Amino acid sequence: MxxxxxxxxxxxxxxxxxxxxxxxxxxxxxxxxxxxxxxxxxxxxxxxxxxxxxxxxxxxxxxxxxxxxxxxxxxxxxxxxxxxxxxxxxxxxxxxxxxxxxxxxxxxxxxxxxxxxxxxxxxxxxxxxxxxxxxxxxxxxxxxxxxxxxxxxxxxxxxxxxxxxxxxxxxxxxxxxxxxxxxxxxxxxxxxxxxxxxxxxxxxxxxxxxxxxxxxxxxxxxxxxxxxxxxxxxxxxxNCQEESPWASIEPLLGDFWRQLSAVMSTRDRIGRIRQWVNYLRQRHPEAEVLWQVIRQEVDLQRLNALF
Ligand SMILES: Cc1cc2nc3c(=O)[nH]c(=O)nc-3n(C[C@H](O)[C@H](O)[C@H](O)COP(=O)(O)O)c2cc1C
Missing domain, CATH: 3.20.20.70 (Aldolase class I)
Structure with missing residues (x-):
């Protein structure tokens, strides 16, 4: 395999x-x-x-x-x-x-x-x-x-x-x-x-x-x-479906968010984190909740507090 x-x-x-x-x-x-x-x-x-x-x-x-x-x-x-x-x-x-x-x-x-x-x-x-x-x-x-x-x-x-x-x-x-x-x-x-x-x-x-x-x-x-x-x-x-993978995904989002700060504009960074959360919400109810919070959020401090 x-x-x-x-x-x-x-x-x-x-x-x-x-x-x-x-x-x-x-x-x-x-x-x-x-x-x-x-x-x-x-x-x-x-x-x-x-x-x-x-x-x-x-x-x-x-x-x-x-x-x-x-x-x-x-x-x-x-x-x-x-x-x-x-x-x-x-x-x-x-x-x-x-x-x-x-x-x-x-x-x-x-x-x-x-x-x-x-x-x-x-x-x-x-x-x-x-x-x-x-x-x-x-x-x-x-x-x-x-x-x-x-x-x-x-x-x-x-x-x-x-x-x-x-x-x-x-x-x-x-x-x-x-x-x-x-x-x-x-x-x-x-x-x-x-x-x-x-x-x-x-x-x-x-x-x-x-x-x-x-x-x-x-x-x-x-x-x-x-x-x-x-x-x-x-x-x-x-060969084993993990039951609640969100706990291991959340820290990845924080990692992603911080990593992007070094390499792209705030606007692009917000676009990228939204893009990923948008994919994640198709599988994880927790991501859907997060999506509703971030979908129109542009305040960097509030976003920093979330990720
Ligand atoms: C946003 C996006 C970008 C893609 N870019 C490429 C690419 O650069 N090269 C490529 O061969 N396929 C590309 N694909 C196709 C994927 O590699 C894959 O063949 C397709 O998404 C089907 O697999 P999946 O259902 O597992 O996503 C892209 C797909 C998506 C959704």
């Missing part, structure tokens, strides 16, 4: 990655995506997206971080992949799932699922540019509008030399709307030989077991579920 903390742009940044991976149970995590256009970025771009590179490519609790790249220019992707590994990334992940219109308009992310050859081109260029012992993984959705190219896409990624494949069990058209279609992953599982990592809507120990049964793989990537329940990976690993 391998459990990975998902890349989540604007949500699972270095601060949240630090706090969530410290809860235990994760094998590695993936950075927010670096959008590659047509050239090699200066190092500060990689350090900005993945500050853990200055820490041996690990979160403070020692979880390895893999930088994610997004783009369709194979040469530029390869050049940036090489640099990111030189800087300390634990492998490279390639994003073929981003649904953003801006990104898709520039031929990056999920739009590439309409053309399996483009996936092959990018993955094989990155693979060829890196030493054989460096992991090259890819993350895709079931398809763009539908699943008609799903197996071809997965096969193209495997044939190009990817080491493993994560699949978010929805098409781009399905966005983030429940349910995730885990049973489709079983078809991919039968079609490829590299490890398959299931992703989408795994929010509890019970979900994990249902996903494993439907998808036929024990490896999973946790996204929003781990933002709502930071100890989720540990719970899955111990």
């Amino acid at each position: 391998r459990i990975i903390l998902a890349p989540m742009e604007g949500l699972a940044d270095v601060h949240l990655r630090r706090l969530i991976t410290a809860q235990g149970g994760f094998d590695w995590t993936v950075s927010e995506f670096v959008r590659v256009v047509d050239r090699l970025y200066p190092d500060r771009v990689f350090y900005g997206m993945c500050p853990e590179l200055k820490n041996g490519g690990r979160t403070d609790s020692g979880t390895p971080v893999r930088v994610q790249l997004l783009g369709s220019d194979a040469d530029a992707m390869a050049a940036n992949a090489v640099r990111t590994v030189e800087l300390g990334s634990h492998g490279v992940d390639i994003n073929f799932g981003c649904p953003s219109k801006t990104v898709n308009r520039r031929n990056g992310g999920a739009i590439m699922l309409q053309e399996p050859e483009s996936l092959y081109r990018v993955v094989s260029a990155v693979r060829a540019a890196l030493p054989a012992n460096v992991v090259v993984s890819a993350k895709m959705r079931l398809g763009f509008d539908d699943t008609s190219l799903m197996l071809e896409n997965a096969a193209a990624i495997e044939a190009a030399g990817a080491t493993e494949l994560t699949v978010h069990a929805r098409t781009r058209r399905q966005g983030y709307a429940p349910p995730a279609h885990w049973h489709e992953l079983a078809r991919i599982r039968q079609h490829i030989h590299i490890p398959l990592i299931a992703n989408g809507d795994i929010c509890s120990v019970e979900d994990y077991h249902r996903c494993v049964a439907a998808a036929g793989t024990v490896d999973v990537m946790l996204g929003r579920g781990a933002v709502r329940v930071p100890s989720l990976a540990r719970q899955i690993r111990n």
Whole structure:
């Protein structure tokens, strides 16, 4: 069983990655995506997206971080992949799932699922540019509008030399709307030989077991579920749902709040704590109470007293 903390742009940044991976149970995590256009970025771009590179490519609790790249220019992707590994990334992940219109308009992310050859081109260029012992993984959705190219896409990624494949069990058209279609992953599982990592809507120990049964793989990537329940990976690993996890979450909010004060404006900091509490309230009644207090609060002293 391998459990990975998902890349989540604007949500699972270095601060949240630090706090969530410290809860235990994760094998590695993936950075927010670096959008590659047509050239090699200066190092500060990689350090900005993945500050853990200055820490041996690990979160403070020692979880390895893999930088994610997004783009369709194979040469530029390869050049940036090489640099990111030189800087300390634990492998490279390639994003073929981003649904953003801006990104898709520039031929990056999920739009590439309409053309399996483009996936092959990018993955094989990155693979060829890196030493054989460096992991090259890819993350895709079931398809763009539908699943008609799903197996071809997965096969193209495997044939190009990817080491493993994560699949978010929805098409781009399905966005983030429940349910995730885990049973489709079983078809991919039968079609490829590299490890398959299931992703989408795994929010509890019970979900994990249902996903494993439907998808036929024990490896999973946790996204929003781990933002709502930071100890989720540990719970899955111990096969034991924790009864009242709020007691262990509250101190994390204080930690998060104080940590952000050093690195961002008050306005942004308030935005970030609200964002997390907004996720937490979907699972914890205590967070709902907190949400009602902070949703319009802008007074720093009062917020400092709360966190
Ligand atoms: C706010 C947000 C940002 C995301 N950013 C990325 C990203 O940068 N790269 C990526 O591959 N997937 C990204 N995703 C997709 C997640 O990694 C994951 O595939 C998706 O949320 C489904 O998993 P979940 O139901 O466990 O959250 C993002 C999702 C969310 C909600």
